[in-house]
Amino acid sequence: MKVVVADDQLIFAEAAAALLARNGHDVLGCVAGAEQVIAAVADISPDAVLVGLDADGHRCAEISELARSGLGVPLVAMSESADAGLLARVLDLGADAVFLKTEGIEELERLLLELRTSSAGGAVGAKRWSRGASAAARRSAGVSGVPSVTAREREVLSRLSRGESTSRIAASLGVGTATIRTHVQNLFYKFGTHSRLELLAQARRAGLLSVVADPERQAVGRLPTEEVANLMRSAAPQPTREGQAGESRPPGQGRVSA
């Protein structure tokens, strides 16, 4: 792949460039600042641009500027910080993927490959999280109870909860089914779940979905019996130390209907 690396920490940019070049990628340059990146991208049409963020999230403005520039090149934000809120904000600003600098070159290359594959499959706009970034988001969810989700992911969640199919959601939002599958996969990562039903249950517990009984029944009706059983187990009141039924759900949150 043809890539441009932009990072104020030139040591990181050069190290990344050296490894990517060693592994067969075409590194078109190491630059700093949005203007240089935009100029470089316009001249050489890379397959991806890697932009470094420091611990305070500086360079978010450049991410936004690059996304608005209409260059149409996938942007990967490489973050020093594992703050899930910052990572979600960067994606909202227009980055296509987030990666933590504490991860290795293999994970960065995997992310680049995913971006290329999803782009070739027409999944424009799908957001990608590196494994470390998604793990950070899950940890954040464990602390705050509410994972950071993008506006589009929230829309997908809402439609899933109303029992809409992947193809129907895709048609409603004007994107391909591959894009919706990617959104759902990203939500799985963030919530640490493996099925749509689990995901909806977790999202409802986190307060990201209002409790609406009937649409949920529609969704449940199309899912395998085993998933329904798992949901029933996960949603059932758990005995507390004192032997009484109790739930970790915040006050005011309803139970998942099934």
Add this chain to the structure above:
Amino acid sequence: MPVSSSAGCTPDSIRVGVATAEPIVAEGLALLLDADPFLSCESATGDLVSALGLLENGKVEALVLDETLLDMASLGALTDGLLRGSSARVVVLTSEQSPVHGVLASALGARGRRVDKSTGASAVIEALYELFGSSPGDAKRSSS
């Protein structure tokens, strides 16, 4: 993290270790240092204890160390390690936000250099050259 060995180093090459929590910097910087004929990157690690061990057991003569691995307590271990190793040198990679800048300079003394991360690998190589004299080969011959 992978350990690289220099293919093109000279017999007078300085044996260097890299210690940072960022695997891409560790592996990539090792690759870049190895490309210099007077440097041989022997080890890359993300752990400060392992890094100090490299100095103590003489496996490396110089350590390129990311400041993010350091806190006030480990600075003491670093200076002790430097005192024990007769020819050990340290290049510390720093950024503006570092909380340990003030004590770092005095802790390192003449055996250390600070290199800002906003500079490139060439600044690290230059700092290593400075620590070992005008040329690495001269420095090694003069210290033996």
